[in-house]
Amino acid sequence: MDVGGSDSNGRDFETADDMWREQAGDPDKKTEWYRHGVGYWEGVEASMDGVLGGYANVNEPDINDSEAFLKMVLSERFPTGVKDRPIVALDCGSGIGRITKNLLIRYFNEVDLLEPVSHFLEAARETLAPGNHMDSDIHKAVNFYCKPLQDFTPDTQRYDVIWIQWCIGHLTDEDFVSFFQRAKVGLKPGGFFVLKENIARQGFVLDNTDRSITRSDLYFKGLFARCALHIFKIKDQRGFPEGLFAVKMYALTTDLPKKVHRTRSKLRANRPRIIK
Numbered sequence: 088m089d090v091g092g093s094d095s096n097g098r099d100f101e102t103a104d105d106m107w108r109e110q111a112g113d114p115d116k117k118t119e120w121y122r123h124g125v126g127y128w129e130g131v132e133a134s135m136d137g138v139l140g141g142y143a144n145v146n147e148p149d150i151n152d153s154e155a156f157l158k159m160v161l162s163e164r165f166p167t168g169v170k171d172r173p174i175v176a177l178d179c180g181s182g183i184g185r186i187t188k189n190l191l192i193r194y195f196n197e198v199d200l201l202e203p204v205s206h207f208l209e210a211a212r213e214t215l216a217p218g219n220h221m222d223s224d225i226h227k228a229v230n231f232y233c234k235p236l237q238d239f240t241p242d243t244q245r246y247d248v249i250w251i252q253w254c255i256g257h258l259t260d261e262d263f264v265s266f267f268q269r270a271k272v273g274l275k276p277g278g279f280f281v282l283k284e285n286i287a288r289q290g291f292v293l294d295n296t297d298r299s300i301t302r303s304d305l306y307f308k309g310l311f312a313r314c315a316l317h318i319f320k321i322k323d324q325r326g327f328p329e330g331l332f333a334v335k336m337y338a339l340t341t342d343l344p345k346k347v348h349r350t351r352s353k354l355r356a357n358r359p360r361i362i363k
């Protein structure tokens with residue numbers, strides 16, 4: 088990546104590749120990068136304030152905008168609904184299961200959670216135990232995988248939606264691309280990814296405390312192209328307190344968005360005709 092950036096101590100990097108070479112450029116450094124990242128979260132309390140960095144108050148606007156986005160994309164991807172089969176989601180870097188509990192479990196028959204920090208995953212398992220949420224006979228949290236994204240490969244065509252929020256910044260560019268390449272296999276036909284992330288104004292910002300990077304929209308788009316993923320829908324999060332990073336939601340598909348086909352057929356329909 089030829090975009091520059093800086094770290095949280097104000098140090099500049101000419102390109103992201105320079106930064107990655109320094110932070111994770113050989114197997115030992117890479118192990119260290121991931122050890123530090125997970126180590127940081129292992130020291131954080133399993134609570135809403137903990138996983139939201141002291142901003143538990145963003146939970147409500149976050150869930151509201153995520154729900155509107157999910158509803159819109161589901162209705163466009165599955166206009167006639169999905170009959171005769173359970174619909175299934177994966178919550179990546181799920182933390183204490185905040186998103187599953189407040190959103191995914193209401194829309195999906197089965198939700199799997201993937202989280203490398205065991206005390207977060209245990210908290211999720213407790214909150215999501217049958218009886219602790221509505222309709223638990225038809226909406227269930229099924230699998231709790233204690234693993235990081237870079238080591239995970241989903242079962243083939245298990246998921247309608249793979250939700251990845253506020254955790255992809257822990258992955259190097261290389262592991263970002265290989266994660267999405269493996270995860271694509273886990274999508275059912277018509278399935279999609281939702282990536283919800285903080286957005287840097289330009290380039291990237293490296294956080295030295297939890298070993299994560301915040302990427303710009305342009306940086307993300309470069310990575311999506313490397314993964315051969317298409318942006319089906321994109322939306323800005325609204326209603327967060329001043330001073331936080333901007334946040335975007337991307338719905339990503341392996342097929343070209345329909346709009347492209349519509350535009351092509353519109354172009355065909357509008358082309359000049361020879362009148363005899």
Ligand SMILES: C[S@@+](CC[C@H](N)C(=O)[O-])C[C@H]1O[C@@H](n2cnc3c(N)ncnc32)[C@H](O)[C@@H]1O
Nearest residue numbers: 128138180181182185204235236252253254257
């Ligand atoms: C800011 S919290 C967000 C949790 C949850 N997605 C939410 O929005 O409530 C970041 C989460 O990413 C997890 N995480 C850290 N490194 C990860 C990795 N390599 N793969 C997957 N998740 C990771 C942390 O353990 C933590 O639960």
